[in-house]
Amino acid sequence: MEPTENFFRSIVEASPFPVYMCMGEDKLIAIANDATLKAWGKDKSVIGKPFDEALPDLKGQPFSTLISEVYKTGETYYGNNEPAEFIINGKRQVNYFKFTFQAVRNSRDKIVGVICFSTDVTEIEHARQAMEESRQTLYNMVKQAPIGICIINSDNLVIEMVNDSYLELVGRKRIEMENRGIWDAIPEAADLYAPVMDNVIETGQPITAKEHKLLLVRNGIPEMVFVDFVYEPIRGFDGEISAIMVIAIDVTEKFLARRKIEEAEERARLAVEAAEIGTFDLDLITDELLTSEKFNKIFGFERNVPHDLFVKALHPDDIELRDNAHKAALVSGKLFYEARIIWPDGSTHWIRAQGKVYYGSINKPLRILGTLLDITEFKHLQQQKDDFISVASHELKTPMTSIKASMQLLDRLIKVDPSSDKIPQFINRGNSSLNKMQQLVDSLLNVSKITAGQLTLYKTNFLASQMISECCDHVRLAGTHELELTGDTELELYADRQRIDQVVVNFVNNAVKYAPESNRIIINISKQDDMVKISVQDFGKGIPAEKIPHLFERYYRVDTSGIQYSGLGLGLYISAEIIDRHGGQMGVESEIGKGSTFWFTIPLN
Known part of the structure; x- marks a missing residue:
């Protein structure tokens, strides 16, 4: 059963949405509810008037033509967010409508009019336009940004927008990127970054990383780069994530430069520590x-x-x-x-x-x-050098003075009494002084060779006991000390005989010099595995423990009693270097009041 006209009108009037109906070819406005009149900015006086006459504001706009077209064809027209300009309260105003123009037929199926059902979507359209304007502004900013930016559709991961800086970063052309899936465009980054993007889409939370290491194929060449990046979700008008904005900066140069600085600082720190x-x-x-x-x-x-x-x-x-x-x-x-x-x-x-x-x-x-x-050690060495210069000057001056005096006396004797029996005495005294000077010069030359790394060894086979007996004859002849040779007297060495002789003589001379009150010196020869050990023991006052670590230093001279001994303080230093060149070791044990034992070891072969 068809509803009555009054019932239909009551339904239309009650609708909160604009509804109106035009009848006949003249499009007479037969029905227009309050929502329609409000949207038009008109009152009920427009009802009964032709559409074009009642609404002159719409002249030049498509609505009148669309109504006529539907009236003629009977085909429904759907409008979506269509603008309509009205003059309301003396001001031109544009509103947007979503509407339907539908033919009205009588009982004989003849078209008698057109009814319009519409919804005012002005606020929605304004919001959409604002959103679109913001999006366009964003895109313009992206294009001009000096950093790499890529916008990716969150539904299909297709690249919607990419700027030149991003293209430069990934080493691609625009045609290789835009409107393509991101992982199709940059497949080498998929394993590392696809999970990151999926997480951002799923959680809506941005992800940031600093100096991330990444292998990129740029312009066909694999390159290791370091990037700072942000994956930022972009939400649409409905609040849903519509895209992901990837912001990336190539910080490779900065990273490498900083690493060089850090490495330089570390080297400097290590150098300072060393x-x-x-x-x-x-x-x-x-x-x-x-x-x-x-x-x-x-x-x-x-x-x-x-x-x-x-x-x-x-x-x-x-x-x-x-x-x-x-x-x-x-x-x-x-x-x-x-x-x-x-x-x-x-x-x-x-x-x-x-x-x-x-x-x-x-x-x-x-x-x-x-x-x-x-610089305590430096100052100590400096003082030692100063002392050495003073001692060396004194040590050289003494024999030179003796030689000079002997020469002057010889000169007088030869002139006065050429056959004097004192002439040989002065000659021997001069030779003795020359020998002493020779020893001093030899010590200085040995130090110079050691410093320059030019101390050469000439190794031969010889009996240790024979070498010791021969080198210590001067002590036996002096008659002031008793030498005892103990141990393995048949042990044969393979070494530089002259240099080992020099070491033993230095040990024995020191025993004579620093232990004058003890007339007994023991020299022992022993075999220890594949090494030979030779030691020289005296029974003097001994050496204070604090002085022992310095005994083998250059210019160091032990003075335990205030007595000034002759010598340059080079003997033990030279001896230690000789033994070191042989691949051996040197040491000393001493006890105050009981004496000292100096020893060295060298390989048998």
Whole structure:
């Protein structure tokens, strides 16, 4: 049963959406509910008027033509977000509608009019346009961005947009990227990055990475690169993820440059550690001092301590020197001084401080960065050298004076009494002095050869006992000491006889020199596995334990009683080098009041 006209009108009037109906070819407005009149900006006076007459605002717009077309053909027309311009309250206004134009037929199936069902989607369309405008703005920004950006559809992973920077990063042409699946375009990155993208799409959470290592095939060539990247989800108007924006920056050069700097810093750190150098950073504004572990150890501290404790550790006589050096550094920009410090245990050490002053914008000194070196051993060696020069001068001067005196006396005797029986005595005295000078010069030459690595060995086979007996004849002839040769007297050596002779003579001479009150010296020969050991034992006062570690140093001379002995302090140093060249070892055992035993070992063959 068909509804009555009044029932139909009541349904239309009750609709919250615009509904109107035009009748006949003239398109007379037969029905227009309140929602329609509000959308048109009209009142009920338009009802009964032709569509074109009632709505002159729509002239030139497609609606009148569409109604006529539906009236003639009977085919329904669907409009989607179509704009309609009206003058409402004196102002031109554009609204958007989603609508349907549908033919109205009578009981004989004849078309008598056209009914329109519509929905005002203006707000939705404005939002969509705003979204599209934002998207277009984003795309324009992407194109112009100096960093690589690629926008990928989240449904099919097809690349929607890619800028030139991204193309350069991945080494592809635009035709190889746009409108293609991302993993088809860059297959070498799929294993690593496909799970990342899937996670972003699934969770909606962006993912960021720094200096990510990646193998890319760029322009056909595999290259290892490092990239910073962000996978950022893009949401549509409905809040759903519609795309993924990939932002990538090639940081390979920065990464490699930083790694070079880090490697250089590490090498510098290792070099500083290897060189036993301490470092410091002194803030001239706050007086705060930052020190390295080695710096603290050079000062005798096991931990960081305040600045004033380092200053207090300076020797009282060197504090003014340090203060003057710091004052001069503020003017010259360079800090340098050498000073003594006193450790917590009371021992004295030498330091060398060097640094550079850094200035602020107004040329105000801000900080000093520098290094600290323990030069105690250097100062000790320097003192030894000074002592050596003094001793060498004295040692050479004595025989030279003797020779000069002998020559002067010989000159007088020859003139006065050429046959005098004293002439041979003066000649022998001069020869003795010359021999002593020869020994001194030989010692200096040996040190020079050792330093230059030119100490050559000439090895032969010989009996150890025979060599010892021959080299020690001068002691037996002097008659002041008794020599006892013990051990394996049949042991044969393969070594440089002259050099081993030199070592044994040095041991025996030292026993005579430093143990004059003991007239007994024991020389022992023994075999230890594939080595031979020769030792020289005296029964003198012995050597203090603190002096033993220095015995084989250059220029070191043992003085246990205040007595000044002759010699250059080179004998044991040269002996140790000779034994080392033979592949052996040298050592000493000593006990105060009981004497000392010097020994060395060398291979039998």
